[in-house]
Amino acid sequence: MQIQVNTGGNVPLYRQITDQVRQAIAAGQLQVGDAVPSVRQLAKDIVVNPNTVAKAYAELVRDGVLESQQGRGMLVSARKNVYTKAERLRRLDQALDVAISEAITLHFEMDEILQRMQQRLEKVGLSRTS
Amino acid sequence: MEDNRVIYTEDLTRYFGQQAVVRNLNLAVPRGAVVGLLGLNGAGKTTTLRMLLGMLEPTRGHATVLGKDSRDLTPEDRGRIGFTGEGHFLYDWMSIRDTEKFGRDTFPRWDDRLFQETVDRFGIARLAHVRSLSRGQRAGVSLASTLATAPELLILDDPSLGLDPVSRRALNETLIDFCATRQRSVLLSTHMLDDVERVADRVAIIVDGRLLVNTSLDDLQSRVAIWSVDGTFDPTRAAHVPGLIHSRPLGGRWMLTVADPDAESEAAIARLSATAPQRVNASLEDIVLAYLSRSRAEHSFYAGAN
Numbered sequence: 001m002q003i004q005v006n007t008g009g010n011v012p013l014y015r016q017i018t019d020q021v022r023q024a025i026a027a028g029q030l031q032v033g034d035a036v037p038s039v040r041q042l043a044k045d046i047v048v049n050p051n052t053v054a055k056a057y058a059e060l061v062r063d064g065v066l067e068s069q070q071g072r073g074m075l076v077s078a079r080k081n082v083y084t085k086a087e088r089l090r091r092l093d094q095a096l097d098v099a100i101s102e103a104i105t106l107h108f109e110m111d112e113i114l115q116r117m118q119q120r121l122e123k124v125g126l127s128r129t130s
Numbered sequence: 131m132e133d134n135r136v137i138y139t140e141d142l143t144r145y146f147g148q149q150a151v152v153r154n155l156n157l158a159v160p161r162g163a164v165v166g167l168l169g170l171n172g173a174g175k176t177t178t179l180r181m182l183l184g185m186l187e188p189t190r191g192h193a194t195v196l197g198k199d200s201r202d203l204t205p206e207d208r209g210r211i212g213f214t215g216e217g218h219f220l221y222d223w224m225s226i227r228d229t230e231k232f233g234r235d236t237f238p239r240w241d242d243r244l245f246q247e248t249v250d251r252f253g254i255a256r257l258a259h260v261r262s263l264s265r266g267q268r269a270g271v272s273l274a275s276t277l278a279t280a281p282e283l284l285i286l287d288d289p290s291l292g293l294d295p296v297s298r299r300a301l302n303e304t305l306i307d308f309c310a311t312r313q314r315s316v317l318l319s320t321h322m323l324d325d326v327e328r329v330a331d332r333v334a335i336i337v338d339g340r341l342l343v344n345t346s347l348d349d350l351q352s353r354v355a356i357w358s359v360d361g362t363f364d365p366t367r368a369a370h371v372p373g374l375i376h377s378r379p380l381g382g383r384w385m386l387t388v389a390d391p392d393a394e395s396e397a398a399i400a401r402l403s404a405t406a407p408q409r410v411n412a413s414l415e416d417i418v419l420a421y422l423s424r425s426r427a428e429h430s431f432y433a434g435a436n
Contacts, residue, residue: 007324010411012351040310047302049164050312051331055348 001029001036005046013048017056022065022083025076034076036066133197136161136283136315137182141191144177151177153339154191159283159332162312164305166326167319169336170422175319176216178336179287182317183213196283209237212281214272216288222261226254229271230278237279247307248274251300266297273301277308284308284316290325298325305329323415333414335421342421347414354417357386357399357407365402371395376420387412387420 001024005016024030036042039057043050057074060066067077083091103113121127137159144152152174159165169175180186182193184203193200198207220229226249234240249256252270254263263271269289276284284305290298302325308314320326326333326347333350335343343350354375359365361384366377372395375387386407388395399407 005328007327008413008415010351010413010416012348013327014348043306043310044303047299047306048328049306049331050310051162051164052347054312055331 003042003046005048014052014056014059017042017046017048017053018059021056021060025065026083030076032076032078035072036074036076038073134161135159135194137193137195137317139178139182139191139193142178142181142188142193143190144174144181144186145189151339152181152188155336155339155341157334157341157344159315159317161315162309163332164309164316164318164330165332165334166330167317167334167336168321168323168326168418168422169319173336174339175336176287177339179213179285179317179319183211183285184208209239209279210282212276212279212284214269214276214284214286214289216291220260220268220272220275223259225259226256226271229260229275230256233275233278239280241278241280244280244308245274245278248277248300248304251304252297253300264294264297266293266300269293269297270300273304277304282314284314284318286316286318286320288319288321290320290322298322301325302329323418327414333418335418337421337424350417351412351414354387354389354412354420355391356410356412356416357388358410359384359386359399359407360403360405369398369402371398371402375417376424378420378423385410387416 001021003017003020005013007013011019021030021036030036036057037045039050039053042048043053046053057066061068061074064077066074069075100113108116135158137157139155139157142152142155142157143150155174155178157178167175167178177186181188182195182200184195184200187201195203196207196210198204203211221232224232230242230245230249233245234242249270252267252274254267254270258267260268260271273286273289290301293301305316305318306329309316316329318326318330330347332346333343334341345353358380360382362382364377364379365384366374366386371386371388372392373388373390374395375389377384377386379385386399388399
């Protein structure tokens with residue numbers, strides 16, 4: 001997992017850290033039981049105040065994404081959903097909005113878009129549940 | 131109860147002649163915090179730091195530093211405070227090695243590791259003479275000398291002034307390393323907002339000698355919002371918006387920066403234009419600029435009125 005933060009934006013640094021840890025877990029780069037860098041180490045690596053890193057980790061622990069284990073540091077916890085249902089929907093919509101807006105710009109019709117979408121989903125092994 | 135504040139001031143005020151340079155300042159620095167002190171030149175930052183260090187008497191109020199009134203700091207107390215001022219004072223005729231030896235002989239708790247790591251980070255040769263150093267390297271040696279005294283509290287007055295990007299990076303890394311244990315505290319006066327966002331966890335904004343903001347970075351970013359409103363003329367000239375910090379034009383729209391917006395503020399903003407106002411997220415720079423620009427605008431207004 002490579003965490004990188006950017007200053008000067010409208011997303012606070014601690015939020016950039018929590019987002020990237022959640023994304024790394026969602027993408028499978030971090031597995032259950034994997035350790036994340038210590039507060040001190042991550043602060044040093046990304047040159048960010050250790051209190052800011054500690055705040056990010058505290059939020060991830062509170063949300064059940066990470067857990068602190070004696071002697072082993074901070075680990076990815078067993079819980080599956082790192083996002084709430086509402087947050088998952090919000091993120092899905094956000095990703096779809098980008099794709100939809102691009103598809104419309106390229107003059108595709110709804111049927112073509114849906115058909116294409118289905119093909120791609122089947123390609124990665126997803127199928128209709130009904 | 132143990133006091134968790136390494137610095138706190140109560141109505142700290144300083145006049146120079148008739149002019150109040152620092153007015154009723156109530157600033158607190160918790161142990162383990164890195165506070166970025168922001169403000170325009172002449173806002174009172176350096177005067178505040180000089181009072182904290184006991185180098186200048188307050189006209190009114192007082193400052194408590196490491197549990198003592200700043201006017202009564204003993205040499206031992208001063209040994210627990212590290213200070214690097216503008217210009218980075220060093221002896222020009224010494225080499226880096228001489229500077230290190232001088233420090234080691236002068237300070238009982240001199241930390242060789244901190245000195246060497248800092249000097250290395252700034253890429254400075256041990257045998258170089260102080261007079262041959264670049265501005266960034268001078269800053270590095272000066273900072274190394276201050277940190278090596280193992281202070282509990284570090285006070286820095288504009289340390290990044292005139293530094294190249296590599297030296298600025300080295301400065302930030304050094305400060306992060308310094309506060310890694312989260313027990314040492316830093317008060318950092320600067321104009322570099324990117325550095326504050328990285329290195330600090332709290333911000334204090336001084337405008338015309340008054341402290342307008344003194345809170346955590348996250349709290350500041352969550353409590354200040356920006357609305358984008360249609361209009362050719364500044365819509366806030368005719369209507370009152372509760373919590374308004376500053377209003378500025380941007381491409382045919384007006385950006386309204388508002389602190390602690392409530393239903394009343396939102397309603398007031400909604401009445402300003404025919405189209406629905408859009409709320410946008412504020413960056414640290416947006417927020418700080420809003421506070422500082424307001425001060426500048428008021429200055430010109432007063433100048434015009436006189």
